[in-house]
Amino acid sequence: MKNFYELIDQHFDEMVEIRRYLHQYPELSFEEVQTAAYIAEYYEKLGIPYRANVGGNGIVATIKGSKPGKTVALRADFDALPIHEQSEVPFRSKNDGVMHACGHDGHTATLLVLAKVLNQLKDELEGNIVLIHQHAEELVPGGAISMIEDGCLEGVDYIYGVHLWATDNVGEVYYKEGPFMAAADQFEIKIIGRGGHGAQPHLTKDSIMTASQLVVSLQQIVSRNVDPLESAVLSVGSFVANNAFNVIADTTQLKGTVRTFKESVRSKMQSRMEEVIKGVCDACGTDYEFNYTRGYPPLVNHKEETEHIKQVASRIPGVLSVSEKAAQMGGEDFGYYLQHVPGSFAFVGAKDPNASEVAPHHHPKFMIDERSLPIAAKLLGEATLSHLKYSTENKVESK
Numbered sequence: 249m250k251n252f253y254e255l256i257d258q259h260f261d262e263m264v265e266i267r268r269y270l271h272q273y274p275e276l277s278f279e280e281v282q283t284a285a286y287i288a289e290y291y292e293k294l295g296i297p298y299r300a301n302v303g304g305n306g307i308v309a310t311i312k313g314s315k316p317g318k319t320v321a322l323r324a325d326f327d328a329l330p331i332h333e334q335s336e337v338p339f340r341s342k343n344d345g346v347m348h349a350c351g352h353d354g355h356t357a358t359l360l361v362l363a364k365v366l367n368q369l370k371d372e373l374e375g376n377i378v379l380i381h382q383h384a385e386e387l388v389p390g391g392a393i394s395m396i397e398d399g400c401l402e403g404v405d406y407i408y409g410v411h412l413w414a415t416d417n418v419g420e421v422y423y424k425e426g427p428f429m430a431a432a433d434q435f436e437i438k439i440i441g442r443g444g445h446g447a448q449p450h451l452t453k454d455s456i457m458t459a460s461q462l463v464v465s466l467q468q469i470v471s472r473n474v475d476p477l478e479s480a481v482l483s484v485g486s487f488v489a490n491n492a493f494n495v496i497a498d499t500t501q502l503k504g505t506v507r508t509f510k511e512s513v514r515s516k517m518q519s520r521m522e523e524v525i526k527g528v529c530d531a532c533g534t535d536y537e538f539n540y541t542r543g544y545p546p547l548v549n550h551k552e553e554t555e556h557i558k559q560v561a562s563r564i565p566g567v568l569s570v571s572e573k574a575a576q577m578g579g580e581d582f583g584y585y586l587q588h589v590p591g592s593f594a595f596v597g598a599k600d601p602n603a604s605e606v607a608p609h610h611h612p613k614f615m616i617d618e619r620s621l622p623i624a625a626k627l628l629g630e631a632t633l634s635h636l637k638y639s640t641e642n643k644v645e646s647k
Contacts (some may be wrong), residue, residue: 256491267357268339274328277387303394305383317375325385326358334612366509391582407591416597419568429547430507432579459500465645547583
């Protein structure tokens with residue numbers, strides 16, 4: 249006889265095997281056909297009912313308890329990034345230029361094995377469990393919004409998710425009530441001038457000079473137009489003006505991101521950007537095109553469900569500390585789910601405590617400590633089972 253925690257530990261090797269397989273065969277956002285098929289086949293073998301092609305490449309499986317009760321949803325994402333892996337692990341990516349550099353392979357392995365264990369307990373559960381495997385978390389518009397539109401949250405009372413966090417030690421769990429991750433917007437600016445010879449700048453309308461001034465001027469929006477007690481980030485990540493060394497470019501293109509937590513700050517950033525762009529271009533005699541794309545909303549954790557995660561984490565074997573984490577300026581489309589259903593999103597440490605250096609997320613040498621996988625599974629499982637009137641100390645048959 250084994251309890252829930254022991255069942256998770258019993259399947260640790262399988263979790264690692266799944267994670268490493270997925271790591272070898274990553275697929276980009278909206279292209280995750282084989283990954284989705286792998287997930288569907290896993291549920292097929294378990295005999296757990298599932299629905300494929302939810303909102304695109306998403307998979308939604310359902311475990312129904314023997315008695316009526318609440319319905320808890322758990323979400324894991326499964327897309328990869330356009331990064332060429334530089335790690336030398338034996339299970340490194342076999343798809344050149346594509347890599348699981350954010351831990352989504354670990355998220356998927358965690359949820360699949362957790363589903364396998366929870367399915368063994370279904371006869372003792374008062375309520376249901378919905379397992380949401382989401383495609384395209386990394387690329388706007390993301391997979392969450394289309395999966396919600398396709399009904400993945402129908403009948404759901406609570407939702408939980410975790411992110412394996414490679415810069416925090418294994419054994420650490422972090423929570424945050426309220427705004428936790430920022431709205432993630434994108435912008436593109438095209439400066440339109442009149443090119444010419446580098447030796448005759450007076451005969452041109454210099455798009456490079458305009459863009460250079462604009463990069464500096466845009467930073468003043470945060471420093472001079474946003475309340476210092478609020479949070480906002482504006483970063484220009486791309487500056488392109490391809491030309492010969494002695495030619496002043498006709499056009500220069502800028503791309504970047506804006507991160508905020510409040511809708512009022514988000515709107516102010518967008519409107520002030522347009523005003524600043526116009527002002528700089530007018531002063532330099534150039535024209536412009538400005539496209540601002542609103543990405544994921546802020547991820548705002550609900551109070552009661554975050555307290556639930558906090559309490560649950562404190563009693564899980566292997567968890568050494570449970571702490572509140574500062575809000576992060578990174579984006580996460582889990583925020584869409586929280587606009588519809590009460591829930592919470594937490595971080596689970598995935599760094600080897602003995603490692604002197606680790607690569608951050610979205611780095612070509614990114615790697616997680618796989619001892620974090622069962623901790624993530626236990627956290628999600630405990631959060632779920634306590635809603636469904638099942639004690640994790642109950643004894644169940646090992647299968």
